[in-house]
Amino acid sequence: MTGTVSSVDFYVDGQVAGTVTSAPYAWRWSTVDLPDGPHTLRAVAHNALGSAATEVTLQTDNSAPTGAVSVPAWSAQAQLPFEITSADAATVQFSNAWVWEGEALYYGPGTGRLVVDADALNGHALMGRAAMDAAGAWFGPFTCALPWPASYETVYRLKTPLRATDVALAELDVVDAHGTRRYTDLVALDASALARSNAYDEVSLPFDYDLQPPTCADPDISDGLEFRTVYLGQQDLYLDRVTVYSAPQPVQSVVTWTVSAVEGAQPVTVRLRDAVGNPLDTTVTVHLDWTPPRWLDAAGRTQRVLDVTSGLDPTSACCAFSADDGGTWSDWLALDVDGTPGATLPVQLVAPDPMTALGMTAGHVRFSVSDVAGNVATSPPHALAEAPTRDILLPLILR
Ligand SMILES: [Ca+2]
Ligand SMILES: [Ca+2]
Structure with a gap:
């Protein structure tokens, strides 16, 4: 078709869905409210001479993938296996609780305010009001995590x-070093980039974090990453x-x-995406413990031991004897220990009589026990019987 295009009508499944009357005649189609399956998109361009149409058929898929994620109950290492069961997930992503609430970020004076918002995941958001709040930056968190x-x-x-075209909402970027180092272009966000009016949607900015130095060197200087x-x-905007x-x-x-190298419990969010990008987030709790059980006091054939993080595995307790002051040791002998796995209170281990158990006369004993995360501790050897204290006889002096 020749001549200047005056307008383009867009039809979805035969129904008018949008009209654009100015170049470059781009129209952003939100498919989120359509049922999954095939749909036709027809564009009709008009000019003074008439019209011309083009039509495409597209599959829509707005359904999140299904899936399940599981992790070991305890791990002794921060690098651990995540078991993923899903029939339709294509990719997986992880977040070690790397979440910053909009209402907790910094914002320039008069550029926004904290609001209660039932649509926000935690009930709160940072909001800029059209014609009331000034244009300006919402910034931080200066993370080094x-x-x-x-x-x-x-x-x-x-x-x-309102999901309107040609309404500039915001500009987004990822920077550090107070904005002097950039990780993304400045991304212009139009109101039609969000899928629905008056509903939260996600906008993604991928970036490569190649080098942290020279940032994050001084804990008193906030120069870490910012998601600005x-x-x-121009139009109200909420950042959850x-x-x-x-x-x-x-x-x-x-x-x-x-995961983060922190002992104890931590949440990790696993995001599964299907082939067209629909996400499914699952948050699992990961438990780390890399500290072996700690030996407390010992006396004779008894030894107390404690593990405060994952707790002791009583089935792992054993002892060994030595008849030559610790030069050589018997095989490990499993001990019968009362207690539930994961006990985080002191547990007393009691070795049997070495003559009864192994038919040997022993002078020293040592113990071994694991915690639930699998960290093994072996006790220092100690004497089975204290050397007898010599009675000291004092002469009785009669006057
Ligand atoms: Ca929030
Ligand atoms: Ca431990």
């Missing part, structure tokens, strides 16, 4: 009242939270992931 070098995806959870939102003041995930990797039945 992300391991490097590694690739990530920053996910902004945003909402605006420049609010443009920013979540950082690892870059997508192919789903396998077992995927190894390194």
